Amino acid sequence: MKLFIKTSLIAASAALIFTGCAPVQGPGAEGQTMTNAQKGALLGAAIGALAGGVTKGHHKGKRAAIGAAAGAAIGGLVGYSMDKQAKEVAHSLHTNVSDSPDAELDRSKDIIITKNDKYVKITFRDKMMFPTDSAQLTPSARQKINSLIPVLKQYPQTIIQIVGHTDSRGTWEYNKNLSDKRASVVGNILYNSALPNQIFAKGCSFNKPLVPNNSPANMALNRRVEIYLYPNQESVTDPCR
Numbered sequence: 561m562k563l564f565i566k567t568s569l570i571a572a573s574a575a576l577i578f579t580g581c582a583p584v585q586g587p588g589a590e591g592q593t594m595t596n597a598q599k600g601a602l603l604g605a606a607i608g609a610l611a612g613g614v615t616k617g618h619h620k621g622k623r624a625a626i627g628a629a630a631g632a633a634i635g636g637l638v639g640y641s642m643d644k645q646a647k648e649v650a651h652s653l654h655t656n657v658s659d660s661p662d663a664e665l666d667r668s669k670d671i672i673i674t675k676n677d678k679y680v681k682i683t684f685r686d687k688m689m690f691p692t693d694s695a696q697l698t699p700s701a702r703q704k705i706n707s708l709i710p711v712l713k714q715y716p717q718t719i720i721q722i723v724g725h726t727d728s729r730g731t732w733e734y735n736k737n738l739s740d741k742r743a744s745v746v747g748n749i750l751y752n753s754a755l756p757n758q759i760f761a762k763g764c765s766f767n768k769p770l771v772p773n774n775s776p777a778n779m780a781l782n783r784r785v786e787i788y789l790y791p792n793q794e795s796v797t798d799p800c801r
Contacts, residue, residue: 642791645715646680649673649789652707653668653682664770665781671704678795679788682708686783695741697749705746708787709753718792722747723799724763727779732765739763742785765798 646657650673657673664672670688674681689701697705712718724739739761747761766773769782790796 570654608786609736641715642675642680645711645718645789646673646675648711648714649680649682649708652711653704664784667777667781678797679790681789682787684756684785684787685780686785688781689785690742693738695738697744697745702749705749706753709750709755712750712755712789713756715773715789717791718757719758719793720747720750720755720757721788721790721799722750722759723786723788724761725768725782725784725786726766726775727782728766728769729779736763738767739765746787762799767800 575769597743650657653671653673655669655673656670657675659674663674664683666672670685672683684701688704689698690696691698712720722743724741724743726735726739728735740761742765743761747759749760750757767780769778770784771778771781773779773782786799788797788799
C-alpha cells in the first residue's frame with residue numbers, strides 16, 4: 561500500500577510540474593518556448609528527485625539530488641532526440657519546423673512539420689500526394705517519402721504512425737477505405753525500406769477535419785496524410801479523435 565501511494569504521488573507531482581511548463585519570459589525571450597529537451601529534463605528531474613526522496617534509509621536528500629540529476633539527464637536526452645529528429649526531418653524535406661498552433665492551416669505549404677511534447681508530426685497535403693479519389697502516390701510524393709528513410713534509420717526507437725484523412729464528400733465507409741489505403745501505401749514504402757522501427761497505418765475517414773468541410777478550399781486542407789513520430793509507446797495517441 562505504501563509503495564502504491566508513493567508511486568502515485570510521484571506520478572501526480574511529475575504531471576503537475578510538466579503541465580505547468582510555460583513560455584520562457586524575460587528580455588529577448590519574446591516568442592520563445594521551452595524545447596522538448598528542456599521539458600524532458602524538467603520532468604525527468606522531478607521524477608528522479610521524488611523517487612529518490614521517498615525511498616527508505618538515511619541520506620534521502622542526497623539520494624533525491626542524485627535521482628534528480630539522473631532523471632534530468634534521461635528526460636533531457638529524450639527531448640533532445642525529438643528536437644534533433646524534427647530538424648533533420650525538416651531538412652530532408654527542404655522545409656522548417658513550425659511552432660505555430662495554426663501551422664496546418666497555412667494553405668501555401670504542401671508539407672508542414674510540427675512538434676509538441678509527445679511527438680513530431682509531418683503533414684502532407686493531399687494535392688501533392690495522390691490524384692483525386694486515388695491511393696496511387698504521385699512520383700513527387702514517393703520521392704518525399706523516400707527522403708525521410710535515411711533520417712528515420714538513425715532513430716530505430718521511434719514509433720512511426722501513418723494516418724490518412726479525407727474530406728466529407730461520399731459515405732464514411734468509402735472514405736474510411738480510401739484513407740486506410742492511402743496510409744498503407746505510405747506505410748509500405750517505409751516498411752519495405754527495412755526500417756527497424758515499429759510502423760503502423762490507419763485511416764480516419766473524415767472524423768478529424770482541420771476546418772469545417774464547407775468549401776472546396778477547406779476540403780483541400782482536410783485531405784491530408786500525417787506521419788507521427790513517437791519517442792515511446794506511452795506517447796502514442798489516437799489520431800482520429
